[in-house]
Amino acid sequence: MLKYIVYRTKTEFTKKYAELLAAKFRLPCLSYEEATEKISHGESILYMAGIRASKLYDIKKAMRRYNIEAVIGVGMSASSEQYKKEIIESNLLNQMPFFYLRGGTAPEKLKGFDKLLFSTIANMTKKSKQKDNKKISDEDKKLVDAFFTGVDYVDADNLKPIIDWYSSYLIIQDMIGKKYKK
Ligand SMILES: Cc1cc2nc3c(=O)[nH]c(=O)nc-3n(C[C@H](O)[C@H](O)[C@H](O)COP(=O)(O)O)c2cc1C
Structure with a gap:
């Protein structure tokens, strides 16, 4: 039980x-x-x-x-x-x-390897969402904000x-x- x-x-x-x-x-x-x-x-x-x-x-x-x-x-x-x-x-x-x-x-609570891995994923996500100089959609902006500001x-x-x-x-x-x- x-x-x-x-x-x-x-x-x-x-x-x-x-x-x-x-x-x-x-x-x-x-x-x-x-x-x-x-x-x-x-x-x-x-x-x-x-x-x-x-x-x-x-x-x-x-x-x-x-x-x-x-x-x-x-x-x-x-x-x-x-x-x-x-x-x-x-x-x-x-x-x-x-x-x-x-x-x-x-992101402010992360330490060590978690912090490093998370910021790598965050930067990759931001780059992939901003390609071709197109305006970033609201949904993608929310995702990028989730990575950078929480x-x-x-x-x-x-x-x-x-x-x-x-x-x-x-x-x-x-x-x-x-x-x-x-
Ligand atoms: C390095 C790292 C990798 C993560 N990988 C995933 C993932 O594969 N899938 C997912 O949904 N969330 C992922 N997350 C987000 C966490 O799962 C999310 O922040 C969760 O709320 C963490 O739980 P906790 O606050 O109890 O530690 C990752 C976060 C970090 C820092």
Whole structure:
């Protein structure tokens, strides 16, 4: 039975979503660092992590350590079925329930390699959107701004599919519990 929400974040967007879900589900929510000190190996968790170059932060370590009931990835890309499929495949999530949430960008909070990689992607994106001296579209301007000045897409309404999943998860757990009590 799911007992904790564990999140791994670098710029805090995943933390914001984790806290919203924790309040909704009435479950404790811990950062991955806190979890390694306080939660036993094999415990059932909901794992939430930011995405870097299509990979979920520390997903392999989390899979080895805990019994993950569902995974939530947080990225800057717009949500689509195609993108979700890509994240599932890149992170070998197979049949595990997976949800994608749009987080945001906070370039000022990035450090080290993340900062370098992000500014490289930012400059490449800006260059590709400004080619041929054509006027940049409003949509592309928003994307370039997201890379250079930051953006926050966190919205509690995005949590609806996860809340629906959790309701059915609880019903199934209840049915399993009753069957074994007989
Ligand atoms: C180096 C780097 C690479 C990133 N790669 C992706 C990516 O492949 N797909 C995506 O949707 N977002 C990508 N992002 C954006 C982050 O996933 C986004 O900022 C997310 O909100 C981070 O979660 P966090 O705030 O919890 O750390 C990248 C960010 C950085 C810094």
